[in-house]
Amino acid sequence: MEPLSKAYDPQGIESKWYATWKENGYFKPSGKGEPFTIVIPPPNITGKLHMGHGLNMTLQDIAIRFNRMLGKNTLWLPGEDHAGIATQGVIEKNLREKGTSRDAVGREEFLRITWDWANEYRKHIKNQIEWIGCSVDWERDRFTLDEGLNHAVRRAFVHLYHKGLIYKGKYLVNWCSRCGTVLSDEEVEHEEEKSHLWYILYPLKGEKLGLTVATTRPETMLGDTAVAVNPSDERYRDWIGKTLILPIVNREIPIIADHFVDPQFGTGAVKVTPAHDPNDYQIALRHNLPYVEVIDERSYMSPETGVFAGLTTLEARKRVVERLESDGFLVKIEDYRHAVGHCYRCSATIEPRLSDQWFVKMKPLAAPAIEVVESGKVKFHPDRWKKVYLNWMSEVRDWCISRQLWWGHRIPVWYCQDCGHPNVTEEAPERCEKCGSSFLIQDDDVLDTWFSSGLWPFSTLGWPDQTSDLESFYPTSLLSTAFDIIFFWVARMIVMGMEFIGDIPFSDVYIHQLVRDKKGRKMSKSLGNGIDPIEVIQAYGADATRFSLAILASQGSDIRYDVKSVETYQHFANKLWNASRFALMNLDPSNGGASLAIHPDQCTLADGWILSSLNDTIRKTTDFLSRYEYNFAAKSIYEFFWNQFCDWYLESAKPILYGDSGPKQNTRAVLAYVLDQSVRILHPFMPFITEEIWQHLPVPKEAPSLIIAPWPEERPEYAFVEKRSRYEALIEEIRGIRNLRAQFQVPPSRKLTVAFRFLGESGTALLEEELAYIRFLANVEEVAVVDRKPEKSATAFVDSSREIYVILGETIDWEGERQRLEKEIDKTRVDLQHALSKLNNPKFMAHAEAEAVEEAQLKAEEAKKTLQRLELLLKDFFTA
RNA sequence: GGGCGCGUAGCUCAGCGGGAGAGCGCCUGCCUUACAAGCAGGAGGUCGCAGGUUCAAAACCUGCCGCUCCCA
Numbered sequence: 001m002e003p004l005s006k007a008y009d010p011q012g013i014e015s016k017w018y019a020t021w022k023e024n025g026y027f028k029p030s031g032k033g034e035p036f037t038i039v040i041p042p043p044n045i046t047g048k049l050h051m052g053h054g055l056n057m058t059l060q061d062i063a064i065r066f067n068r069m070l071g072k073n074t075l076w077l078p079g080e081d082h083a084g085i086a087t088q089g090v091i092e093k094n095l096r097e098k099g100t101s102r103d104a105v106g107r108e109e110f111l112r113i114t115w116d117w118a119n120e121y122r123k124h125i126k127n128q129i130e131w132i133g134c135s136v137d138w139e140r141d142r143f144t145l146d147e148g149l150n151h152a153v154r155r156a157f158v159h160l161y162h163k164g165l166i167y168k169g170k171y172l173v174n175w176c177s178r179c180g181t182v183l184s185d186e187e188v189e190h191e192e193e194k195s196h197l198w199y200i201l202y203p204l205k206g207e208k209l210g211l212t213v214a215t216t217r218p219e220t221m222l223g224d225t226a227v228a229v230n231p232s233d234e235r236y237r238d239w240i241g242k243t244l245i246l247p248i249v250n251r252e253i254p255i256i257a258d259h260f261v262d263p264q265f266g267t268g269a270v271k272v273t274p275a276h277d278p279n280d281y282q283i284a285l286r287h288n289l290p291y292v293e294v295i296d297e298r299s300y301m302s303p304e305t306g307v308f309a310g311l312t313t314l315e316a317r318k319r320v321v322e323r324l325e326s327d328g329f330l331v332k333i334e335d336y337r338h339a340v341g342h343c344y345r346c347s348a349t350i351e352p353r354l355s356d357q358w359f360v361k362m363k364p365l366a367a368p369a370i371e372v373v374e375s376g377k378v379k380f381h382p383d384r385w386k387k388v389y390l391n392w393m394s395e396v397r398d399w400c401i402s403r404q405l406w407w408g409h410r411i412p413v414w415y416c417q418d419c420g421h422p423n424v425t426e427e428a429p430e431r432c433e434k435c436g437s438s439f440l441i442q443d444d445d446v447l448d449t450w451f452s453s454g455l456w457p458f459s460t461l462g463w464p465d466q467t468s469d470l471e472s473f474y475p476t477s478l479l480s481t482a483f484d485i486i487f488f489w490v491a492r493m494i495v496m497g498m499e500f501i502g503d504i505p506f507s508d509v510y511i512h513q514l515v516r517d518k519k520g521r522k523m524s525k526s527l528g529n530g531i532d533p534i535e536v537i538q539a540y541g542a543d544a545t546r547f548s549l550a551i552l553a554s555q556g557s558d559i560r561y562d563v564k565s566v567e568t569y570q571h572f573a574n575k576l577w578n579a580s581r582f583a584l585m586n587l588d589p590s591n592g593g594a595s596l597a598i599h600p601d602q603c604t605l606a607d608g609w610i611l612s613s614l615n616d617t618i619r620k621t622t623d624f625l626s627r628y629e630y631n632f633a634a635k636s637i638y639e640f641f642w643n644q645f646c647d648w649y650l651e652s653a654k655p656i657l658y659g660d661s662g663p664k665q666n667t668r669a670v671l672a673y674v675l676d677q678s679v680r681i682l683h684p685f686m687p688f689i690t691e692e693i694w695q696h697l698p699v700p701k702e703a704p705s706l707i708i709a710p711w712p713e714e715r716p717e718y719a720f721v722e723k724r725s726r727y728e729a730l731i732e733e734i735r736g737i738r739n740l741r742a743q744f745q746v747p748p749s750r751k752l753t754v755a756f757r758f759l760g761e762s763g764t765a766l767l768e769e770e771l772a773y774i775r776f777l778a779n780v781e782e783v784a785v786v787d788r789k790p791e792k793s794a795t796a797f798v799d800s801s802r803e804i805y806v807i808l809g810e811t812i813d814w815e816g817e818r819q820r821l822e823k824e825i826d827k828t829r830v831d832l833q834h835a836l837s838k839l840n841n842p843k844f845m846a847h848a849e850a851e852a853v854e855e856a857q858l859k860a861e862e863a864k865k866t867l868q869r870l871e872l873l874l875k876d877f878f879t880a
Numbered sequence: 881g882g883g884c885g886c887g888u889a890g891c892u893c894a895g896c897g898g899g900a901g902a903g904c905g906c907c908u909g910c911c912u913u914a915c916a917a918g919c920a921g922g923a924g925g926u927c928g929c930a931g932g933u934u935c936a937a938a939a940c941c942u943g944c945c946g947c948u949c950c951c952a
Contacts, residue, residue, distance in 0.1 A: 008917080190952080339952085384884070388950075391883080395951090483950085518892080520948080551903090552893080557885055557949070560892065568903055571917045582914030631894080635902080650914080735921095741909095742921040748910055779912085834899060843935040852898055852936085 004584060004696055008577035010541025014688040018130055026707050027135045029075045036067040037075045037476040039457050040136065041489070042144060044083035045121040046090050049128045050523055051515040051561055052482060054533035058546045059512055059553060059630055060480050061134045065684035066625045068135070069711040075473050076135060077460050079142035080122045084408040084449040085179055085345045091117060107406050114407050131534055133542050133687050135707065142460045144452045145409070152459035153409045153452045154426040156500060160360060161424045170356045172281040173400055174341060177299035178348035181404040182357050184448060185397060186487050188350050190339040197266060199331035200324055202227055202244040205252060210244060212331050214266020216338050218324065219316040222249055222305050223294035226272040228283055231257035233268050247329040248320070258283050275354050291354060299351050358402040358411065366396045368498040369491065378494060381510045381628050382555045385483060392487050401448045408446030415441055454492030457505035479506040482514055483557065510628050512553060518562035536563055543686035544570035550685050551634040572638060573689050579646050580693045583675050586657045587668055587698055596699060598673055600717055602666040605730065605769055606652035608723025613644050614674050615714045621681045622711070637682050645674060648731065655776045672699050677712045730773055733804055736797035737778040740806045743816065744794065751781035753807040755790050795821065795873055800865035821874050828867045835860035
């Protein structure tokens with residue numbers, strides 16, 4: 001095998017490994033071990049993946065690779081979503097730009113065009129997923145409009161219909177005139193807007209006086225069929241039951257009493273427009289009021305509005321107000337802010353509108369979906385999202401599932417043109433089941449996309465057929481998504497899973513953050529601040545991009561993503577690359593490498609320290625990943641690899657590796673082992689570079705590829721408690737010496753002379769090994785043991801057992817050294833005081849935990865000794 | 881109107897009961913044969929404000945201020 005190239009080049013290694021893994025079938029379930037399954041949140045085919053997808057895909061791949069290495073039967077099932085409204089919106093826009101429309105091209109041609117679009121974008125999305133490195137099982141790739149999934153949708157609809165949980169009826173629904181379809185409540189986004197409150201006088205029949213009502217929508221007054229007041233409102237008690245004359249229209253309308261009316265709002269009297277306001281609609285139901293529709297499906301004023309017919313609602317508003325003013329009915333206008341509904345796909349204003357639509361009765365379906373979350377069968381991460389879910393689910397309203405679109409699952413209902421009977425069946429019926437007529441016409445509408453998405457965790461596994469996939473992989477393990485679709489999707493999947501399979505769709509729901517731009521703004525097409533993960537990958541490599549996302553994936557609710565931060569992790573990848581090159585050079589068999597078995601008794605202090613530290617890192621990483629705490633896992637590996645392995649271990653190993661003395665072969669074994677284990681635990685985060693390095697490592701391999709190699713385990717025989725603490729002390733001593741070098745500006749090229757002074761029975765000896773580390777890592781030449789501070793020396797390190805001085809000769813800056821000592825004394829004094837203030841506090845002694853007391857005692861003792869010695873040094877200083 | 885989350889170093893964030901951490905940026909010195917995408921050293925913070933609980937609060941409680949977001 002070619003050695004690792006001198007420079008780290010992500011492009012070079014990333015392209016080849018994905019293909020290798022895929023060709024060898026490593027993404028497919030192994031068929032062994034307990035199952036671990038993720039069904040992908042299917043990206044919608046209106047566009048390309050953005051950084052939010054990049055985050056989600058990365059986290060899922062980490063979970064999948066981790067579990068695969070743990071030996072589980074792992075399946076990550078990919079797919080894409082047809083996204084009815086959104087896709088149709090894009091296609092219609094394209095048609096408009098070409099000067100045509102969906103009605104002009106017809107349903108069939110429209111669908112053909114849309115399929116072309118879908119196929120193209122699916123390809124692009126899959127390509128992006130591959131760039132990111134996702135180990136999805138492409139052979140199981142699904143699309144929500146696949147025949148299999150179609151079947152699932154029809155089965156689900158028919159089942160719910162015959163169970164009485166799907167019904168059709170004329171209700172007030174959310175209408176998007178731009179998309180030309182009804183929307184569910186969840187698809188409406190409310191936004192505060194600056195507007196006005198118009199006060200209008202409605203005169204009593206046959207009298208000059210009347211009631212003043214306040215409204216945010218004067219144009220709808222044309223459709224008023226009542227005025228309502230609160231029954232407990234004293235001001236209007238005598239008015240209830242009387243009749244008003246609706247201005248402009250001159251219709252007689254009653255004054256009614258309804259508890260819904262807020263006496264504080266406006267004048268306490270509100271106009272009731274049942275056909276155009278959800279609250280008024282409810283009032284009308286209670287009082288049996290008539291409906292007058294004044295706005296049509298394109299949001300123009302209807303023919304019933306006479307002179308206003310054909311105007312937009314905004315134009316009509318202006319004209320109605322003018323008319324009211326000239327007729328003397330306009331009392332006043334106030335500034336007002338109120339929430340206005342907008343379409344979540346096109347942002348057009350939503351018009352509440354009476355319409356005949358299909359609904360799912362949610363209450364009975366919600367009950368089991370609440371139970372499984374309350375009982376913890378389905379767990380949310382972070383936990384607080386559970387409450388959000390439960391709040392919504394416990395107040396869930398019926399779900400409007402029909403859409404006036406062409407792109408989607410056609411509603412499986414055939415209306416008999418003879419007897420009017422709706423035939424609800426999975427396949428198109430030949431004859432009406434009621435009258436036998438063959439004159440049947442299918443419902444024009446399609447289903448809400450989220451209806452099919454709700455079936456995703458089992459429809460993708462083959463349902464309604466009883467497939468072996470369904471048997472093996474349902475319930476799935478993890479569902480990873482953003483909080484903004486908890487209602488749309490997570491909730492519906494749980495509902496559908498419970499209804500159709502009788503079991504939860506997944507045991508864990510991981511809610512990741514929303515990726516914003518570096519200024520904290522949501523990424524959007526209109527702002528043009530979206531980032532394509534491919535661009536980042538091309539600039540920094542997929543491994544660095546993934547790692548940056550993983551380390552940012554904390555429990556907060558959003559990430560401000562500054563692409564520049566990826567640089568840090570590209571540097572990390574580079575560090576990994578170069579450390580590996582260094583290791584490989586020293587492991588090269590031609591360079592004398594043979595057996596790589598580790599002999600604990602031959603381990604140096606550094607060997608023991610790094611092995612012990614590796615144990616910790618393996619344990620932490622494993623725990624964090626099991627809890628989906630990706631950021632902590634990434635951070636612990638980063639710190640271990642850079643700050644411990646590279647900064648200290650490799651440096652400590654150099655003298656041994658370069659020389660011929662010492663346990664060279666054992667150190668080689670340790671080096672190889674630590675690197676091997678490191679790239680294993682790093683693999684889920686940085687799959688490409690770790691695979692490349694691992695393939696080069698001359699270590700025993702249980703698998704042909706790192707992606708299916710076993711996950712590391714802690715080794716109790718590598719705990720090395722004693723070696724570890726000695727090495728850690730050494731680090732402090734070396735830092736002290738380096739510190740002085742920098743402070744006194746001794747050039748790195750000049751070797752230092754240091755003197756040791758030992759106190760007490762412990763630490764009187766200096767291991768030859770420790771000395772070697774100090775020489776090499778602090779660039780020290782001569783070492784002396786003294787019984788008092790040498791002349792012209794500065795103090796590098798002081799603790800209760802030893803002092804280290806650096807002999808500086810004429811270069812010493814006496815004043816600087818004195819100040820440094822004093823500063824050190826001050827610091828130690830503060831430490832001591834802090835510990836003593838606890839120990840001298842009877843309340844602390846009485847209440848604090850034993851551990852806290854013990855710790856304070858240790859600190860006080862240590863600080864006291866150190867302080868004594870520092871003070872002696874300072875005294876010497878003046879007498880010297 | 882109801883609710884979630886967040887205010888910690890210049891920037892981005894971690895820490896969420898026993899004297900404050902990271903990365904980037906900044907300053908100083910180094911091309912030391914794995915890495916200048918690097919090495920060594922350093923500066924920088926009344927942890928939003930005010931009370932309270934506790935022997936002990938950045939962390940827990942209450943209120944306030946500011947910023948997001950969700951629901952009505």
